[in-house]
Amino acid sequence: MTYVDDFPGEARVVRTAFAIAFASIGLGGALGVLQALFRTGYSRSLFSSVDYYSILTAHGVLMALVFTTFFIVGLFTWGVTRSLDTGFRDLRFTWGWLGLMTLGTVLAFVTILGGIVGFIPTHAAVLYTFYAPLEASPTFYLGLALLVVGSWGAGVDYVLALLDWRAEHPDERIPLQTFMAVATMLLWVVCTLGVAVEVVVFLLPWSLGLIPRVDPLLTRTLFWYFGHAVVYFWLLPAYFVWYTIFPKLSGGRLFSDPLARVVFVLFLVLSTPVGVHHQYGDPGLSQGLKFVQMTSTYFILLPSLLTAFTVVASMEHGARQRGGKGLLKWLRALPWENPSFSGIALAGLAFAASGFGGMVNAGLNVNALVHNTMWVPGHFHLTVGTAVALTFMAITYWLLPQLTGKRLRLRTLAAVQPYLWFVGMVFMSNAMHRVGLAGVPRRTSEPQYEQVLFNTPIATMGELHLQTVGGAFILFASLLCFLAVVLSTWLGERGAEPLAVNGHIPEALSGPEHSPRILDDFRVWVALTFLLLLIAYGPPLAAMVQNGLFAPGSAPIPV
Amino acid sequence: MEIHRLEKIWIAVSLLFIVGLIASIVYGVAGVGVGTVGDTGQQLDPSALDDTEFADPGGHWASEDHYVVHVVARQFLFQPGTQEPITVPANTTVTFYVTSPDVVHGFDVVGTQLNTMVIPGQVTEFTTEFDEPKTYGIVCHEYCGAGHQSMAGQLVVVPADAMSQNATASADAANASAVNASTQASIATPEVPA
Numbered sequence: 040m041t042y043v044d045d046f047p048g049e050a051r052v053v054r055t056a057f058a059i060a061f062a063s064i065g066l067g068g069a070l071g072v073l074q075a076l077f078r079t080g081y082s083r084s085l086f087s088s089v090d091y092y093s094i095l096t097a098h099g100v101l102m103a104l105v106f107t108t109f110f111i112v113g114l115f116t117w118g119v120t121r122s123l124d125t126g127f128r129d130l131r132f133t134w135g136w137l138g139l140m141t142l143g144t145v146l147a148f149v150t151i152l153g154g155i156v157g158f159i160p161t162h163a164a165v166l167y168t169f170y171a172p173l174e175a176s177p178t179f180y181l182g183l184a185l186l187v188v189g190s191w192g193a194g195v196d197y198v199l200a201l202l203d204w205r206a207e208h209p210d211e212r213i214p215l216q217t218f219m220a221v222a223t224m225l226l227w228v229v230c231t232l233g234v235a236v237e238v239v240v241f242l243l244p245w246s247l248g249l250i251p252r253v254d255p256l257l258t259r260t261l262f263w264y265f266g267h268a269v270v271y272f273w274l275l276p277a278y279f280v281w282y283t284i285f286p287k288l289s290g291g292r293l294f295s296d297p298l299a300r301v302v303f304v305l306f307l308v309l310s311t312p313v314g315v316h317h318q319y320g321d322p323g324l325s326q327g328l329k330f331v332q333m334t335s336t337y338f339i340l341l342p343s344l345l346t347a348f349t350v351v352a353s354m355e356h357g358a359r360q361r362g363g364k365g366l367l368k369w370l371r372a373l374p375w376e377n378p379s380f381s382g383i384a385l386a387g388l389a390f391a392a393s394g395f396g397g398m399v400n401a402g403l404n405v406n407a408l409v410h411n412t413m414w415v416p417g418h419f420h421l422t423v424g425t426a427v428a429l430t431f432m433a434i435t436y437w438l439l440p441q442l443t444g445k446r447l448r449l450r451t452l453a454a455v456q457p458y459l460w461f462v463g464m465v466f467m468s469n470a471m472h473r474v475g476l477a478g479v480p481r482r483t484s485e486p487q488y489e490q491v492l493f494n495t496p497i498a499t500m501g502e503l504h505l506q507t508v509g510g511a512f513i514l515f516a517s518l519l520c521f522l523a524v525v526l527s528t529w530l531g532e533r534g535a536e537p538l539a540v541n542g543h544i545p546e547a548l549s550g551p552e553h554s555p556r557i558l559d560d561f562r563v564w565v566a567l568t569f570l571l572l573l574i575a576y577g578p579p580l581a582a583m584v585q586n587g588l589f590a591p592g593s594a595p596i597p598v
Numbered sequence: 599m600e601i602h603r604l605e606k607i608w609i610a611v612s613l614l615f616i617v618g619l620i621a622s623i624v625y626g627v628a629g630v631g632v633g634t635v636g637d638t639g640q641q642l643d644p645s646a647l648d649d650t651e652f653a654d655p656g657g658h659w660a661s662e663d664h665y666v667v668h669v670v671a672r673q674f675l676f677q678p679g680t681q682e683p684i685t686v687p688a689n690t691t692v693t694f695y696v697t698s699p700d701v702v703h704g705f706d707v708v709g710t711q712l713n714t715m716v717i718p719g720q721v722t723e724f725t726t727e728f729d730e731p732k733t734y735g736i737v738c739h740e741y742c743g744a745g746h747q748s749m750a751g752q753l754v755v756v757p758a759d760a761m762s763q764n765a766t767a768s769a770d771a772a773n774a775s776a777v778n779a780s781t782q783a784s785i786a787t788p789e790v791p792a
């Protein structure tokens with residue numbers, strides 16, 4: 040029995056969420072190519088330097104917020120119901136939150152579009168970080184708020200399903216996939232509290248003219264309370280795939296279930312209290328605070344290093360099961376022609392590379408070399424743009440047949456797609472990192488200045504521009520392959536051929552019974568998270584609020 | 599809980615690595631003295647900079663061996679910086695104070711460690727020393743509106759004796775009038791569509 044036969048209602052929810060995610064990444068990718076062409080000066084005739092920022096806002100929102108969030112709630116819906124073997128309590132509630140998310144997305148997107156097309160009287164060229172006092176139309180903030188609040192509904196569904204399951208299995212350990220989904224959603228709720236307060240209490244009333252001023256530093260700090268942890272909200276679903284499905288794709292099984300749980304708990308507890316590392320260059324926050332948050336930032340490397348170990352170990356274990364031998368020759372025994380496998384393996388490779396960049400970003404003083412330069416998009420196109428996005432695409436090849444009951448089509452296109460993405464990103468991201476080191480700023484439509492000379496060692500600026508644009512086109516080609524495979528599979532005939540995949544996941548070598556029970560008690564971990572948050576964010580927020588909630592304040596400045 | 603021997607080794611190595619990273623930064627901050635901006639405790643009303651020392655931005659000697667520069671970053675120029683360069687003495691302690699009357703800007707002296715944010719209501723303070731005469735570019739690297747891509751400037755480091763205390767007095771006067779000019783220019787900045 041495939042998933043769609045067992046849970047037809049939930050399968051439809053997952054398919055709908057995925058469809059919206061794929062539409063976003065397709066559209067966002069097209070905008071990405073336009074940005075690459077514009078910035079590098081290859082084409083400045085399609086739109087103006089000013090429109091660039093509306094386009095960049097759309098790219099950031101569609102990719103970082105819409106694509107990720109929709110895919111994640113879909114993936115977890117599958118993982119939770121499959122691993123608990125129970126459906127959701129009431130699918131009307133489920134469609135309610137999915138509808139809310141969709142409504143929010145449409146509102147935000149139309150608002151952004153208003154900045155480019157004349158007949159929509161809205162604007163939101165504030166980028167996806169929307170720092171006050173730059174101001175967007177209220178519908179932008181409202182849309183984002185609905186997207187976030189809707190996604191909380193997904194968390195409620197997972198927890199309710201877990202409680203139902205718990206009532207029938209009082210003594211069992213929480214299945215790993217559900218454990219991971221719940222931990223991630225708890226992290227998500229905790230971190231989005233910051234941006235929810237920012238938007239609902241400050242920006243929305245302010246853009247409606249109900250309050251005259253907001254404090255730019257306070258709202259910015261609330262944003263970054265959310266803004267770092269959100270990367271773990273993107274990353275953990277990829278880890279969920281790496282831990283629970285990837286070992287099977289490699290031909291083996293997960294090493295250690297207990298350690299996987301420890302890793303997720305560490306992320307839940309440590310992710311949010313480190314947001315200030317995005318504000319190293321900000322005035323108004325003390326060096327001591329920045330130092331403390333840098334230390335915790337480095338400790339959050341630990342769960343990622345543990346994950347690296349597990350992924351490589353699972354791969355090797357799988358390869359040896361398949362008859363692989365030797366110190367490194369076992370790599371050849373892996374199913375590199377299977378896009379689900381190769382996509383994830385390449386995603387992991389990109390993530391390892393970007394880890395080193397991340398250590399540079401996190402260094403209190405080294406950060407000044409790269410802060411807000413093109414290095415930063417170079418870095419996160421490897422992390423969220425590859426480690427996460429490529430994992431999501433790869434696992435779609437494996438999930439879609441189970442969600443639709445249709446066998447994957449256009450398999451050759453599917454097989455080359457992850458490699459294309461990887462190569463495209465190597466070019467684009469390498470070029471971005473290097474122009475960034477030369478000091479070229481990010482988020483700028485025309486990074487050429489009369490008064491400024493950028494020193495690029497080794498390659499010339501022209502070569503790096505060519506790499507950026509070339510990489511962008513390869514990426515877009517890869518996206519088209521992905522969308523073609525998805526669409527043609529989706530439109531295929533159900534049951535025409537037996538599926539080549541199934542959702543069975545082998546037991547871990549070391550099972551959950553080897554881990555302490557307290558790991559499954561989320562109340563403890565959430566309490567600990569709030570305690571750390573109080574230590575990390577209590578003092579700076581208290582200091583800012585003491586000056587007055589809206590002081591020193593700024594009136595809105597429309598763009 | 600049972601942890602594989604290899605995993606234990608990996609965890610130990612990872613922890614050592616993390617502690618090493620932190621130690622290297624501590625060394626950079628405490629030993630070499632490369633810091634970052636902190637909290638000055640100074641706040642001001644961004645809509646009333648005229649009542650502050652930013653009313654008349656520019657550089658002056660605070661003492662014999664300490665030069666101080668006030669810069670206003672606004673849509674879409676640095677004052678001074680864009681219309682006339684910021685001039686500072688070499689081999690001298692220089693303190694920058696930067697603020698913004700409108701939105702968040704960036705202040706990045708390309709090719710140096712001087713890379714900070716400028717936030718309305720806050721004062722960014724950064725002390726540094728330039729060892730030799732040289733011209734640097736400054737860019738605004740935080741999106742600040744429709745003309746963001748045009749917001750840049752220059753920082754010129756000159757020999758300290760070329761900026762004798764007397765010479766600065768008159769240079770200051772010149773700065774002041776230049777600032778007036780640039781304020782007017784900013785009002786009439788043409789690039790931004792309505």
Ligand code: HEM
Pocket residue numbers: 067068069071072074075078095096098099102103106107166167168416420423424425428480481482483484510511512514515518
């Ligand atoms: C076809 C593939 C893609 C291309 C060609 C592309 C290209 C670009 C370019 C050129 C920038 C602009 C940099 C700037 O002016 O600062 C950018 C920014 C960005 N991209 Fe992509 N990108 C792609 C895929 C993705 C993916 C898959 C994600 C995430 C899931 C992503 C997330 C972002 C974000 C968050 C920004 C920053 C927006 C901002 O700074 O406000 N991109 N991208």
Ligand SMILES: [Cu+2]
Pocket residue numbers: 671672673674702703704738739740741742746749
């Ligand atoms: Cu600016």
Ligand SMILES: [Cu+2]
Pocket residue numbers: 703704738739740741742743746747749
């Ligand atoms: Cu700017």
